[in-house]
Amino acid sequence: MKYNVKIGIIGGSGLDDPDFFKDATEEKVKTPYGDPSDSLLSGKLNGINCVLLARHGRKHSISPTNINYRANIWALKHLGCTHIIASAATGSLKEEIKPGDLVILDSFIDLTKKRELTMFDKDDKVIHLPIEPPFCSATRNIIIETAQSLGIPVHKTGTAVVIEGPRFSTKAESNVYRSWNADLVNMTLAPEVVLAKEAGLLYASVAMATDYDCWREATENVNVANVVRIFQENVKKITTLFIEVLPKIAEKNWDVEIDELNSLIQESVQSK
Numbered sequence: 432m433k434y435n436v437k438i439g440i441i442g443g444s445g446l447d448d449p450d451f452f453k454d455a456t457e458e459k460v461k462t463p464y465g466d467p468s469d470s471l472l473s474g475k476l477n478g479i480n481c482v483l484l485a486r487h488g489r490k491h492s493i494s495p496t497n498i499n500y501r502a503n504i505w506a507l508k509h510l511g512c513t514h515i516i517a518s519a520a521t522g523s524l525k526e527e528i529k530p531g532d533l534v535i536l537d538s539f540i541d542l543t544k545k546r547e548l549t550m551f552d553k554d555d556k557v558i559h560l561p562i563e564p565p566f567c568s569a570t571r572n573i574i575i576e577t578a579q580s581l582g583i584p585v586h587k588t589g590t591a592v593v594i595e596g597p598r599f600s601t602k603a604e605s606n607v608y609r610s611w612n613a614d615l616v617n618m619t620l621a622p623e624v625v626l627a628k629e630a631g632l633l634y635a636s637v638a639m640a641t642d643y644d645c646w647r648e649a650t651e652n653v654n655v656a657n658v659v660r661i662f663q664e665n666v667k668k669i670t671t672l673f674i675e676v677l678p679k680i681a682e683k684n685w686d687v688e689i690d691e692l693n694s695l696i697q698e699s700v701q702s703k
Contacts, residue, residue, distance in 0.1 A: 468488045496596060517636040565626065577675050578672055
């Protein structure tokens with residue numbers, strides 16, 4: 432079948448400008464898992480049907496642990512999304528990934544402790560989903576190619592360690608993550624990326640390094656003020672990239688990728 436592309440955007444910072452978000456409608460979606468982080472904004476960005484969701488709520492009032500990831504993903508699926516592109520602030524664990532740099536993630540290490548990790552815990556069903564690769568390769572490639580055409584430097588791969596938060600890491604923890612050859616540390620990627628795959632959504636994430644965590648001796652340790660400052664100084668790069676990538680995603684036929692993911696999900700579900 433031919434799928435009608437609709438792209439969910441998670442993050443939202445800088446993408447709620449009414450000058451380029453056309454024909455917007457706001458909707459509160461009720462889900463089997465409770466309420467999403469906020470109302471969802473549907474409309475057109477660069478001529479493409481999109482749904483925008485602020486992961487932490489529009490007032491950034493929800494901590495990473497308390498985000499209802501299942502409700503967020505369910506709501507985007509319910510509104511007809513086929514894809515999700517997400518943005519995330521992250522701490523850099525590598526000298527070459529400087530604050531302000533963008534990284535197109537391709538893997539993660541989940542160290543979270545208190546989150547609901549699956550939507551398959553009802554109706555006597557359990558899923559053993561092969562998660563590798565966690566991100567949609569075709570969507571990632573389109574993002575990378577679009578960034579190159581715009582002259583926006585990006586790191587083409589990156590592994591993020593996902594911690595529970597909301598506190599930042601100790602230096603000892605930061606150095607352990609570095610010893611694993613991880614690239615970034617983050618608080619929200621998991622279980623979001625996993626739930627998106629369970630829902631049959633093609634997911635990609637653009638991470639922005641906002642700091643060097645606390646491992647780098649010559650640099651001030653991570654703090655909220657500097658994270659916000661670096662993000663605000665560089666958010667236009669993500670905004671520009673997302674707006675320009677949307678029509679490139681929409682022009683591709685995604686039948687093969689979506690059908691393959693749906694088949695994988697069906698094969699992975701077992702009755703309890």
